Amino acid sequence: MSTRRNFLKLSAFTAGLFTINKSKAIENIARSNAKQIKPVVISTWSHGMAANEGAWKVLSSNGTALDAVEKGVMVTEDDLTNLSVGLGGLPDRDGHVTLDASIMDEKGRCAGVAFLERIKHPISVARMVMEKTPHVLMVGEGAQKFALDNGFKLESKELTPEADKAYKEWLKKSEYKPVINIENHDTIGMVALDAHGNLSGSCTTSGLAYKMHGRVGDSPIIGAGMYVDNEVGAACATGLGETVLKICGSYQVVEFMRQGLSPEEACKKTVERLIKKSPNYKDVQVGFLALNKNGEHGAYSLQKGFNYALYTPENGNKLFDAKSFI
Numbered sequence: 001m002s003t004r005r006n007f008l009k010l011s012a013f014t015a016g017l018f019t020i021n022k023s024k025a026i027e028n029i030a031r032s033n034a035k036q037i038k039p040v041v042i043s044t045w046s047h048g049m050a051a052n053e054g055a056w057k058v059l060s061s062n063g064t065a066l067d068a069v070e071k072g073v074m075v076t077e078d079d080l081t082n083l084s085v086g087l088g089g090l091p092d093r094d095g096h097v098t099l100d101a102s103i104m105d106e107k108g109r110c111a112g113v114a115f116l117e118r119i120k121h122p123i124s125v126a127r128m129v130m131e132k133t134p135h136v137l138m139v140g141e142g143a144q145k146f147a148l149d150n151g152f153k154l155e156s157k158e159l160t161p162e163a164d165k166a167y168k169e170w171l172k173k174s175e176y177k178p179v180i181n182i183e184n185h186d187t188i189g190m191v192a193l194d195a196h197g198n199l200s201g202s203c204t205t206s207g208l209a210y211k212m213h214g215r216v217g218d219s220p221i222i223g224a225g226m227y228v229d230n231e232v233g234a235a236c237a238t239g240l241g242e243t244v245l246k247i248c249g250s251y252q253v254v255e256f257m258r259q260g261l262s263p264e265e266a267c268k269k270t271v272e273r274l275i276k277k278s279p280n281y282k283d284v285q286v287g288f289l290a291l292n293k294n295g296e297h298g299a300y301s302l303q304k305g306f307n308y309a310l311y312t313p314e315n316g317n318k319l320f321d322a323k324s325f326i
């Protein structure tokens with residue numbers, strides 16, 4: 001009996017040891033896998049360079065992709081000299097700066113805010129909608145009230161001197177035409193992979209300059225301006241939002257990656273799809289960025305002139321020209 005008891009004790013002891021060793025082994029594998037994953041961040045246009053620096057501070061200190069894509073684009077939102085993102089953006093045709101933004105993480109949590117006025121960091125409001133509400137999209141006065149109730153400050157409704165000057169000039173003719181690659185529609189979209197192997201994305205903009213009051217673009221719409229599927233990859237869009245909305249652009253890029261295409265091929269195929277659905281494609285610019293689960297990245301645009309900033313541990317932060325259809 002006592003032998004049996006001893007045997008049971010010993011078995012329990014060795015089983016315990018085995019469990020400890022096994023869980024240590026799993027931890028070690030996880031740790032060594034984590035070591036192999038190199039963080040990457042990629043974002044649209046040359047203002048992506050400064051935004052990437054903000055994101056890299058988070059990624060290089062083992063932070064999450066979600067924090068990185070929020071902190072990264074906040075740099076652009078903070079820059080009042082930027083005429084296409086944040087409160088320094090060009091207004092709509094009635095003189096209001098109205099902001100759109102969206103964010104999405106590796107768990108598939110997401111949210112957007114649209115037609116938001118007088119709030120400095122729409123991306124952080126979007127994140128708060130994602131984290132504190134059961135909703136995915138909030139707009140206008142309701143979104144603003146939600147922001148103010150949660151500690152955001154109501155900023156001035158005055159245009160910056162630069163935006164005011166441009167608006168007054170525009171008012172002389174009051175003519176709206178999307179102009180390719182000119183700074184009247186340069187959203188910042190950002191996608192990142194962190195050292196834990198997780199993807200997140202963000203997108204923030206003042207939208208098309210001199211748009212109709214109330215117009216919302218692709219940037220705050222999950223799947224259009226930005227999309228993340230942590231099993232596959234992440235994508236974001238810039239350019240004429242109406243054309244991107246029609247084809248659920250960023251979702252389409254991720255779905256093409258799911259089918260096995262490289263990030264660049266996925267962006268290219270999505271641009272080709274967009275062209276089929278947009279008879280006016282020669283007069284507009286659209287660009288996509290994509291990053292897959294392995295940290296491979298790519299971009300493609302409709303017209304020449306789309307560039308993007310890429311930050312990798314090997315090469316640092318660099319600006320690249322995207323290949324284009326035209």
Ligand code: SD4
Pocket residue numbers: 185186187188205206207208216217218219237238239240241242
């Ligand atoms: C929009 N896609 O509101 C945004 C504008 C923009 O680069 O990208 N620009 O349609």
